[in-house]
Amino acid sequence: MNLSSSKSFVEELDERGTIRQYQPRRTVFAQGDVADAVYYLQRGKIKLSLVSPRGKEAIIGIVSADAFFGEGCLAGQATRMSGATTITACTVARIPKGAIQDMLHEQPRFAEVFTAHLLSRNVRIEEDLTDQLFNSSEKRLARVLLLLANYGKDALPEPAIGKLSQQTLAGMVGTTRSRVSFFMNKFRALGYIQYDGGTNVHVQASLLNVILHE
Amino acid sequence: MNLSSSKSFVEELDERGTIRQYQPRRTVFAQGDVADAVYYLQRGKIKLSLVSPRGKEAIIGIVSADAFFGEGCLAGQATRMSGATTITACTVARIPKGAIQDMLHEQPRFAEVFTAHLLSRNVRIEEDLTDQLFNSSEKRLARVLLLLANYGKDALPEPAIGKLSQQTLAGMVGTTRSRVSFFMNKFRALGYIQYDGGTNVHVQASLLNVILHE
């Protein structure tokens, strides 16, 4: 979603809400917190995750700049179903539920952008769900790597994936760390990805796609 | 979602769109069709499903009366990712993409309702996703039965579940038919559900909940 051409309501969000900076790996809100505000991510990257009663962590979304999150409260959720944690340094606007509702009423242009956000999130979650239903963990991992590499579809492909632990990848894929380790090595052996010695992974998108299409 | 108190735009939907009746088990649109309209279900029940390259079917949603479906086209999807098939007899309004977009611009009240729909669908799909990520197929089946039984949250619990084949249940749960058969019999043996000899299944919600919470 590109909001850069519509400064007006981003400024308005700043007025109606409160801006805050976060270091990496900080909690914006935790699973179970009271849900009474929507957030807008101005800069950075955030993960939405959820912990099962048995302690397993699932990542149900990655939020990139210029996107909303925490909108579940508008659907009547009284508490946060998932927690929001910064991955990189972030700038976040917190807009109280009432203010968002007012803006949705009063500003058709804002409502339009917000609706577009909901629609695209919808599409993405549906894709995640069908991916879970249809594909093996090997394919799901390949897909996650490709999605991370193509981060922000409009932008150029981003072949380097920043530091994400195998544990985190496992949470995104819906499998175990040992399995992620196994497949990452397999992909590396096949030349689909390369480790650059540092904190990045380089993805050969064209090759990795082979996995997805068998 | 309750739209009964806002007849105005339901009537407007009727004007801007085309109404059509469907028999059970008919295709409203098929996976891969051109996506250029949003639908509004006035009466009946519809399933949204998707077939994998290998022929496995997944049901990613059940639409009940007074809800929209096929809204993916507003997010830029040119073709249908999933197919829509009637389960019961249905009355469906088809609203061309352009007309919906006009209404979203011009009628704040309509935009509000549509946004509410997107939000609640969002919440539901997220729940489905985390259910897949966390729970075994036994628990997922128990959850599907409970959701079907509580159909339309506002309404009274509906202990009788209409005719859904085990194959369909398997698609909703994300497992195989033989597995569904196995667990259905297990649940029956434990007294969590009863077959009434006809086409219905009666759910003992309080008991079935035990499965979910282990």
Add this chain to the structure above:
DNA sequence: TCGGAAATGTTCACTTTTGGACATGCAGCG
């Protein structure tokens, strides 16, 4: 009422996934 089609019950060999355990490699730090 009969016969076929569809749905369901049941079994089983095979595959995938889990959930550890343990060893190794690689920082940062006193």
Add this chain to the structure above:
DNA sequence: CGCTGCATGTCCAAAAGTGAACATTTCCGA
């Protein structure tokens, strides 16, 4: 430098799930 804490590589037995076959039951139209 050695210690410590992570992240990772590797292995494996046990559990869960798959996919197909086959038997049985139910439904429905001729």
